[in-house]
């Protein structure tokens with residue numbers, strides 16, 4: 001069974017598509033997946049949204065920062081998206097009237113051993129460290145970048161990538177150490193927020209599919225990256241304002257499923273629902289289901305591991321490349337040690353990623369291997385990222401078999417590549433299987449079936465979304 005097909009034997013008492021009785025639905029978790037599914041389903045059903053934390057948004061986490069005498073919101077989790085590969089997020093933002101602004105997708109590498117610094121912003125940043133001009137390994141890296149983009153674009157287009165890990169692929173095709181450790185692994189580890197070794201173990205086919213779709217295998221015609229003006233809370237608040245029953249600081253503790261309904265235990269007591277959507281991470285869902293999980297649920301949800309990431313918000317420029325000319329929006333930093341074992345971190349220069357009024361550089365460092373000095377530390381945050389190894393990818397393929405069984409549904413960024421679009425798309429899929437189609441998807445379907453379009457703006461929007 002594929003995503004989008006309605007499974008049989010759901011045992012639900014009403015089919016909303018037929019205009020029958022509205023269901024009571026519990027949604028567990030208020031990240032983009034939980035907010036998206038609650039927002040869609042509350043159009044036809046009575047939805048209660050349970051969130052364990054004290055704020056809505058999960059990884060969409062905006063905080064107010066005061067610097068240079070000004071207070072302004074900045075994001076500490078989800079930061080950027082683009083029109084090409086986030087069509088549904090763009091559809092949602094358009095629907096909600098969320099203001100967006102241009103972002104910058106520049107990338108810098110700063111290694112301690114050997115001391116190498118470069119950024120792809122322009123020629124000046126590429127050779128800001130003059131000695132790079134005379135380093136044959138550096139020129140080899142640049143040549144490998146072109147070769148890799150050329151070779152793997154073909155593989156991705158033709159779905160011909162071999163069934164091996166990224167590391168094996170690089171070995172097999174004789175890619176140099178410099179290409180591997182001064183470019184590809186830093187870039188990938190920064191995007192997936194995971195350690196070097198984990199990235200090398202990533203299945204090359206999935207890696208290439210993602211990079212190809214996101215324009216990362218091309219030097220030119222890359223997507224234009226955007227950010228939410230005023231921080232991602234701007235969209236979270238708009239969704240929250242339309243939801244009648246939102247419970248903050250209310251972790252779902254336990255769930256009992258039976259033929260007659262679902263009992264949900266939280267600090268509000270035990271409440272009965274017709275269906276439950278787990279929009280938290282897969283390991284959290286498994287813990288809530290506890291001994292209740294079916295064998296298949298245990299196999300699928302239990303196959304996905306999570307990587308803990310600490311994000312530190314600060315103004316300590318020691319956690320940026322030494323040369324200011326090299327500073328980019330994303331700065332991959334690595335400490336001393338063997339290439340595949342050295343401590344690594346990513347520092348986002350938020351002033352470049354989001355419109356801020358700050359002159360002082362504001363940095364979000366993921367897993368900094370050096371702590372910012374105390375008087376430059378603003379706050380720190382703890383996040384978990386799914387790890388997409390082969391076991392996780394195999395498990396994802398079985399997810400559709402779980403949907404709707406035992407009145408239970410699952411969504412979250414963990415069901416895709418781990419990004420915001422994946423979280424929203426999985427929520428839309430669950431809502432569609434329960435009879436509610438997202439308005440922008442419904443318009444696209446209507447357009448396809450009738451050829452009738454409301455207005456020019458809609459045509460432009462749809463073309464943009466399907467680009």
Ligand SMILES: Cc1cc2nc3c(=O)[nH]c(=O)nc-3n(C[C@H](O)[C@H](O)[C@H](O)COP(=O)(O)OP(=O)(O)OC[C@H]3O[C@@H](n4cnc5c(N)ncnc54)[C@H](O)[C@@H]3O)c2cc1C
Nearest residue numbers: 029031032033052058059077078079080251252412413420
């Ligand atoms: C630092 C960082 C930067 C990122 N940058 C980007 C980016 O620029 N672009 C991009 O596309 N993606 C980015 N991502 C990834 C993306 O934001 C996330 O993968 C996505 O937002 C996850 O959404 P989700 O709804 O699946 O999960 P989450 O946002 O994690 O939401 C799950 C929610 O479930 C709640 N919960 C857990 N257990 C329970 C329980 N028992 N009861 C009730 N609630 C519970 C949690 O508190 C949480 O709020 C970034 C992530 C991080 C951490």
